[in-house]
Amino acid sequence: MQNPNTNIRTYFSIFGDEFPLDEFTNKIGITPTVVRTKGEIYKIGKTQHKSYTTTWTYEIDYCLTSDPTSQINKLVDIFSNKVNIINYYLKEFNLDSKIAIILVFPESSGLLLNQKLIKFANEINSEYEFDFYCDEI
Numbered sequence: 623m624q625n626p627n628t629n630i631r632t633y634f635s636i637f638g639d640e641f642p643l644d645e646f647t648n649k650i651g652i653t654p655t656v657v658r659t660k661g662e663i664y665k666i667g668k669t670q671h672k673s674y675t676t677t678w679t680y681e682i683d684y685c686l687t688s689d690p691t692s693q694i695n696k697l698v699d700i701f702s703n704k705v706n707i708i709n710y711y712l713k714e715f716n717l718d719s720k721i722a723i724i725l726v727f728p729e730s731s732g733l734l735l736n737q738k739l740i741k742f743a744n745e746i747n748s749e750y751e752f753d754f755y756c757d758e759i
C-alpha cells in the first residue's frame with residue numbers, strides 16, 4: 623500500500639440569489655458546514671468578504687490519503703439518494719451547484735472520476751471544480 627501523499631478536501635454547494643436555507647436543510651436532512659445569505663459580510667482570516675450568493679455548503683475537511691477518489695466517493699454517497707430534493711430546489715429557485723475538490727500534493731498524483739461520480743454530477747446537472755496545489759505535506 624502506498625504512503626498517503628495527497629491532502630484532499632471536498633465540498634458540495636448549492637447557491638443562487640435567494641432560497642430558503644432552513645427549509646432546504648430540513649428537506650435534505652443534512653446539516654451544512656456553512657450557510658451564507660446574499661449580501662452577508664463574513665471573514666476569512668482577517669479579511670472581510672461579501673457573499674454575492676445565498677449558499678448552502680457541506681464540506682468534508684482535509685485528510686491525508688493515497689486514494690483521493692475515496693473522499694470524493696464519500697461525499698457523493700452522502701448526497702446520492704437526495705438527487706430529487708436537490709433537483710427540485712435547483713429548478714424551483716433557479717440555483718446552481720458544484721462539487722469542489724481541493725488537492726495538495728508534493729508531486730504529481732493521479733485522480734480518477736469513476737462512473738458513480740460522473741453519474742451523480744450529471745443527475746443534478748452539476749460540475750466538478752478542481753483546485754490543485756503542489757506543496758510539501
